[in-house]
Amino acid sequence: MAIVARGFTGRGRSDxxxxxxxxxxxxxxxxxxxxxxxxxxxxxxxxxxxxxxxxQSWTWExxxxxxxxxxxVDLHCVTKWSKLGSHWTGVPLEEFLGELDTSAEYASVSSYxxxxxxxxxxxxxxxxxxxxxxxxGEDLTPEHGGPARLLVPHLYLWKSAKWIRGIQxxxxxxxxxxxxxxxxxxxxxxxxxxxxxx
Amino acid sequence: MARAAVLGRLTWRAVTVxxxxxxxxxARTLVLDAGDWPGHLPGQHLDLRLTxxxxxxxxxxxxxxxxxxxxxxxxxxxxxxxxxxxxxxxxVRPGDQFEVRGPVGGYFVWRREDPAPVxxxxxxxxxVPLMAMIRDRSASDSRVPFRLVYxxxxxxxxxxxxxxxxxxxxxxxxDVTYLYSRSAPEGWRRAPSRIRPGDLxxxxxxxxxxxxxxxCGPTGFVEATATLLAGAGHPAGRIKTERxxx
Ligand SMILES: Cc1cc2nc3c(=O)[nH]c(=O)nc-3n(C[C@H](O)[C@H](O)[C@H](O)COP(=O)(O)OP(=O)(O)OC[C@H]3O[C@@H](n4cnc5c(N)ncnc54)[C@H](O)[C@@H]3O)c2cc1C
Numbered sequence: 001m002a003i004v005a006r007g008f009t010g011r012g013r014s015d016x017x018x019x020x021x022x023x024x025x026x027x028x029x030x031x032x033x034x035x036x037x038x039x040x041x042x043x044x045x046x047x048x049x050x051x052x053x054x055x056q057s058w059t060w061e062x063x064x065x066x067x068x069x070x071x072x073v074d075l076h077c078v079t080k081w082s083k084l085g086s087h088w089t090g091v092p093l094e095e096f097l098g099e100l101d102t103s104a105e106y107a108s109v110s111s112y113x114x115x116x117x118x119x120x121x122x123x124x125x126x127x128x129x130x131x132x133x134x135x136x137g138e139d140l141t142p143e144h145g146g147p148a149r150l151l152v153p154h155l156y157l158w159k160s161a162k163w164i165r166g167i168q169x170x171x172x173x174x175x176x177x178x179x180x181x182x183x184x185x186x187x188x189x190x191x192x193x194x195x196x197x198x
Numbered sequence: 199m200a201r202a203a204v205l206g207r208l209t210w211r212a213v214t215v216x217x218x219x220x221x222x223x224x225a226r227t228l229v230l231d232a233g234d235w236p237g238h239l240p241g242q243h244l245d246l247r248l249t250x251x252x253x254x255x256x257x258x259x260x261x262x263x264x265x266x267x268x269x270x271x272x273x274x275x276x277x278x279x280x281x282x283x284x285x286x287x288x289x290v291r292p293g294d295q296f297e298v299r300g301p302v303g304g305y306f307v308w309r310r311e312d313p314a315p316v317x318x319x320x321x322x323x324x325x326v327p328l329m330a331m332i333r334d335r336s337a338s339d340s341r342v343p344f345r346l347v348y349x350x351x352x353x354x355x356x357x358x359x360x361x362x363x364x365x366x367x368x369x370x371x372x373d374v375t376y377l378y379s380r381s382a383p384e385g386w387r388r389a390p391s392r393i394r395p396g397d398l399x400x401x402x403x404x405x406x407x408x409x410x411x412x413x414c415g416p417t418g419f420v421e422a423t424a425t426l427l428a429g430a431g432h433p434a435g436r437i438k439t440e441r442x443x444x
Contacts, residue, residue, distance in 0.1 A: 002247075002249040002253075002255060002297065003212045003249060003295045003296060003297050004249050004250065004251050005248040005249060005250070005285070005294065005295070005296040006294050006295075007285075007289055008248045008249070008250050008285050008289075008296075009250050009254075010248065010250055010254055010255075010256050010281050010282070010285075011254075011256070011281050012254055013254060014254060014255075021247075021255075021256075021257045023256055023257075023281065027443075029417060029441070029443045030417045030421070030441055031441055032439065032441070033305050033306070033438065033439060034424065034434050034435070034437050034438060034439055035424035035425060035427065035428040035434050035437045035439065036421060036424065036425065037434065079259055079443075080245075080257050080258060080259065081443075113434050114434065114435060143421060177305075178305075180304075181303065181304035181305050182302065182303070182304050194245075195207075195208045195302065196206070196207070196208070197206060197207030197208065198207070198208070
């Protein structure tokens with residue numbers, strides 16, 4: 001039985017569009033562990049490496065030349081806010097991973113600034129993940145991960161690595177920055193997988 | 199290690215408010231009896247869940263203000279129109295109960311054994327986890343030099359002002375500088391303004407000393423301060439940030 005907080009009413013009803021323990025915000029809060037890196041697109045590069053050490057890189061121009069999609073998705077941050085119906089433009093991960101010869105099941109995503117996060121490769125495929133470069137019709141600002149960030153909206157937002165720089169495919173899972181600091185390895189908001197053991 | 203503090207399952211526990219302390223007109227400290235609380239490192243936070251009589255519940259994060267063993271304290275600043283903070287900062291009284299789980303967060307923490315000088319930069323209620331560090335430093339008789347730069351709109355908004363004044367006097371190696379963004383006390387030398395590069399040059403540490411910098415507060419303050427520190431030559435890995443929102 002939950003403990004009732006005397007006299008607390010709050011906003012009343014939970015929104016069925018919100019995962020458990022989340023509340024709705026209209027703003028777009030910022031969460032990151034350090035200063036915001038500023039990356040010039042002239043020196044931006046995205047590198048995909050397979051488990052056998054094969055590497056492929058894209059410059060900013062090459063990246064933008066790939067087919068992008070406009071998507072409208074809900075965002076869920078582990079610090080409890082959710083933002084519904086946010087508009088993004090990004091390149092689906094199939095564009096990078098589609099033709100690849102790999103048996104890797106895990107991905108380690110790394111960012112400019114040193115951030116890392118991990119997720120299963122299958123969560124990057126099937127129209128579930130993009131490398132996004134526009135938000136709400138504008139170029140993505142550095143605070144929100146620009147010039148480009150991973151967008152995997154079905155997982156808590158820390159998995160959507162800002163300032164993405166590369167993806168390393170792995171045979172064995174490798175927990176990232178928050179995942180080694182007590183946060184859940186997978187991070188499904190609908191199962192409220194915030195922390196280890198959730 | 200932070201790891202140890204977060205290892206295992208974080209389960210919800212009922213806590214009882216055993217005391218309340220007004221810090222300013224809008225911020226209040228709640229003293230919690232958290233039973234067999236596993237302990238925490240300064241800088242960590244907890245998740246707090248409020249449930250209404252009709253079963254609705256909502257969660258927020260709050261930094262832990264206290265250090266070491268003993269009751270867990272949080273300090274909440276009421277955000278106008280907020281769902282949770284006005285309740286905690288105004289309505290709660292001793293004997294009330296709600297749920298928490300934690301401690302959470304293993305990165306924004308200060309460790310007693312780290313000898314590097316420390317810069318603490320707080321904006322408003324961002325002082326809370328930094329105060330836990332100051333208290334832990336004192337509790338462990340640490341000689342690590344700490345400098346706190348504390349930005350608030352006006353003198354009346356200073357949380358923990360009396361304790362900070364006492365610690366500056368008694369805890370050797372702690373310096374505190376207030377930055378007022380809207381109105382400063384009579385005769386104050388610095389004209390009211392948001393944090394500026396010179397504030398950190400005058401009251402922080404040069405990057406050559408390899409200090410560890412903790413920056414906490416509303417997003418705008420954290421963005422501005424972390425950008426200034428990075429611009430002054432502090433490596434990104436030495437600037438740890440916690441953004442409260444707003
Ligand atoms: C890791 C972490 C630690 C935190 N520690 C503390 C703490 O020690 N003390 C503390 O008082 N708060 C702390 N916060 C903020 C706290 O979790 C809540 O966001 C805050 O109390 C507002 O909640 P609310 O329900 O009253 O407002 P909501 O109903 O959630 O929001 C109401 C309005 O206020 C805005 N808002 C939300 N947060 C803030 C803010 N911090 N400042 C200004 N405007 C805001 C929202 O955008 C919204 O428009 C922390 C947040 C995080 C992520």
